[in-house]
Amino acid sequence: MSLAVRFQGIEKQFGPVRVLHGVTFDIAPGRIVGFLGENGAGKSTLMKILAGYERPNAGELFIDERARSFASSRDAEHAGIVLIHQELNLADHLSITQNMFLGHELKKGLFLDEAAMRDDARAALSEVGLHKNPDTKVRDLIVAEKQLVEIAKAMLREARLLIMDEPTATLTPSETQRLFGLMARLKDAGTTIVYISHKLDEVERVTDEVIVMRDGRFVARAPTDELTRQQMANLMVGREVSDMFPDKPPLAAGAPVAFEVEGASVPGWASGIGFSVRKGEVFGFAGLVGAGRTELFEALVGLRPLSAGRVMIDGATVRLKSPREAMQQGLTYLSEDRKGRGLHVDMALKDNLTMMTLERYARPLIDLHAERDALKKAVNDFGIRTGNTSIRARMLSGGNQQKLALAKFLNPDPRVIVLDEPTRGVDVGAKRDIYFLIHRLAAEGRAVIVISSELIELIGLCHRVAVMRAGELVATLGMDLLTEERLIAHATGTH
Structure with a gap:
């Protein structure tokens, strides 16, 4: 059942940009291996080579001591290698069942065996804790549910080696715990698991050993129990990482309210929500x-x-019918779905950056020089790692796409900023950069709202945290009451 892998001198470049530099290491069979590195370190590219989505420019891949070259992901799946993507790889207009069996349909004679596929899909969904009708269209699922569908889909392939790229990025603690139990059962059955994550507490908890890449090169490996989280972080970034969260800027006495909501109701999702956020909070x-x-x-x-x-910005009631109207009123919202709603991944970096404020660059024709200057400034200010600023957004790593999305949604210079899962899929060094950016925005007098599934993130960043449960706002906790236990208790109704 188990499968052993060896990378020998793997190199990969996209145009003039080299992302892998002679990578050599092996993955022992039947273990859970934590695979770490900053965004742009080459982790996902190397795993896409292993899973047949990319082919190396040089070097060899050995599977069970035999040189292999996969022409496609299906080729790799036939060898027992399955990748669960960080960026969801689902067809929104198809049902859950259709997505799970796409290209692997079961047949009864000349016809599709719809009943068997539906039953198998339901069983796999139950295994990962998603209790949805398998006939549900994927477009009707929220992001976390789509993530669970991706994991369930991989379960159906009966992988010998399973690559998980940020699988818990959108999952709750209970869903994450269920996934860890599933991983343990797979390991006991002989499956090798490569676990890519920037959540070092999870890596510490579930992996047997850690492999670290930096700048497209293999730099270290060690048994997990011989490394602290701090040491893992230092290996990833190549320097000492400390003080993840900046000191919270004190709120000015009597700071005016920048954003206020009264009695907001969203059919099927929320009822009677009210809160206010002050400038600098x-x-x-x-x-x-x-x-x-x-x-x-x-x-x-x-x-x-x-x-x-009722929605109020700086004390004035506003009616917002679109994100563009919201932006014009000084409010921007960065979606948790950066690929679907944050960026146009097939467009160039500068086109993404300036899209929301294009009128600034039209005189009347687009001032390409001004656009390039804006992109250069964003690359520096947000730490976007790219060797070539002329590439399309899809060629950036997931974390660097997130930084570009942040730059894009801050380009209109908003007074109120809503960030939904702002560090999803972002490495420890970039997380720290984003945390300091958030506090810089608050120190400038803006109101910043952070929606996050990472409780430590909320505790470390926020002056106050509102807790929602089943569509209602059930508690708002100040800094003196912010603990993981209290937040979980209110979120689950066990306080």
Whole structure:
């Protein structure tokens, strides 16, 4: 059942940009291996080579001591290697079952065996804790549910080697715990698991050993129990990483309210929500998946219907029918779905950056020089790692796409900023950069709202945190009351 892998001198470049430099190491069979590195370190590219999505420019891949070259991901799947993508790889217009069996359909004679596929899909969904009708269209799922569908789909392939790229990025603690139990059972059955994650507490908890890459090169490996989280972080970034969270800037006495919501209701998702955020405040939203946090803010910026409620910016009541209207009123919202709603990944970096404020660069024709200067400044300010600023957004690593999305949504210079899962899929060094950026924005007098599934993130960043449960705002906790235990208790109704 187990499968052994060896990379020998693997090199890969995209155009003039080299992302892998002679990578050599092996993965022992039947173990859970933590695979670490900053965004742009080459982790995902190397795993795409292993899973047949990319081919190396040089070097060899050995599977069970035999040189292999996969022409496609299906070729790799036939060898027992399956990749669960960080960026969801699902067809929104198809059902869960259709997505799970796409290209692997079961047949009864000349016809598709719909019943067997539906039963197998239901069993796999149950295994990962997603209790949805297998006939549900994927477009009707929230991001966390789509992530669970990806994991369930991989289970159906009966992989000998399973690559998990940020699988818990959108999952709640209970869903994450269920996934860890599933991983343990797979390991006991002989499956090798490569676990890519920037959540070092999870790596410490579930892996047997850690392999670290930096700048497209293999730099270290060690048994997990011989490394502290701090040592893992230092190996990833090549320097000492400390003070993840900046000191919270004190709120000025009597700071005016920048953003206020009264009695907001979103059909099927939220009811009677009210809160206010002051200038210079970082205000967090916690809750389990399905609590209605994302849907509430999508309604507040005009992405879905708001059936009742009042929204005020700087004391003036506003009616926002679209994100563009929200932006014009000084409010921007960065979606947790950076690929679907944050960026146009097939467009150039500068086109993504300036899209929301194109009128600034039209005189009347687009000033390409000004656009290039804006991109150069964003690359420096946000630490976007790219060897070539002329590439398309899809060629950036996931974390660097997130930085570009942040730059894009801050380009209009908003007074109120809503960040939904702002560090999803972002490495420890970049997380720290984003945390300091958030506090810089607050120190400039802006109101910053952070929706996050990482409780430590909310505790470290926020002056206050609101907790939603089942569509209701059930508690708002100040800094003196912010603990993981209290937040979980309110989110689950066990306080």
